[in-house]
Amino acid sequence: MEDLIFLDLKKPSKADLQKGLWAFISISYSREQADSHMPAIGEVHSLRESSRQISLKALSDANADDSVGLLARYARLLTSMGSRFGTAVDEALRRTEAQLAFTWNDALRPEAKCTLSQLGFERACAMFNLAAALSYRATIQNTADADGLRAACQDFQHAAGCLDAAVGSAAGTRWATYKGLTLDVRPAAFEGFRALMLAQAPLPAALFGAEPALC
Incomplete structure (x- = not known):
């Protein structure tokens, strides 16, 4: 498995999640609940x-696992918030001075950026970055032996699963058809990146001992 391809990370700008989420809970529930959830x-x-x-540039054999774990934890939290609040957080914050805006650069053309207030957009970008970190980790596995080959293929398959989740975040949303959306997070791009990840993971299922699960 030579010349393996990994995705570049998207770079997010700062966003005051602490202020924005506190405002959302305060508006939708109460200040007391917002304070208790601080x-x-x-x-x-912080995540x-x-x-x-x-x-x-900072990823290496030593910290790739930690980076994947951190990105996975953040993506799970966004998924949990999306399941609990839906688009209510976006609607509420549009009516306050604490509007929560997320800005991400294009992974392929860093000079291009997109800013949106939707939590689903943030989740899709976070899922993209998790897929990118997994694909990078796949390329540094020792594919000369069966264990390394298995690990690399699983990482590529998990990356494909994350891109599937990103497609799910975009499905049926307004932001997915926004004209200013960068090319790397359009639904068609997610599908293309997913196909690329799977094309690099043609490992026979017999080597897994079971059918591998996507993230």
């Missing part, structure tokens, strides 16, 4: 800030 809100904000510091 530790959890702070955790989400995003930590994930912003990850770059491909």
Whole structure:
């Protein structure tokens, strides 16, 4: 398995998740509940800030696992918030000064950026970055032996699963058809990247001992 291809990371700009989420809970529920949830809100904000510091230049054999774990944790939190609040958080924050805006650069053309307030957009971008980190980790596995080959193929398959989740975040949403959306997070691009990941993971299922699961 030579010349394996990984995805580049998208770079997010700062976003005050702590202020924005506190405002949403305060408006939708109460100030008391918003205050009581400050530790959890702070955790989400800290995770995003930590994930912003990850770059491909910083990834290595030593910290690739930690980076994948951190990005996965942030993506799971966004998924949980999306399941609980839906688009209510977006609608509420449009009516306040604490509007939560997310800005991400294009992974293929870093000079291009897109800013949207939708939490689903943030989740799709986070899923993209998790897929990128998984695809990078796949390329540094030792594919000369069966264990390394298995690990690389699983990472590519999990990356494809994350891109599937990104497509799900975009399905039926207004932001997915926004004209200013960067090319790398359009639904067709997610599908193309997913196909690329799977094309690099043609490992026979027999080597897994079971059918591998996508993330």
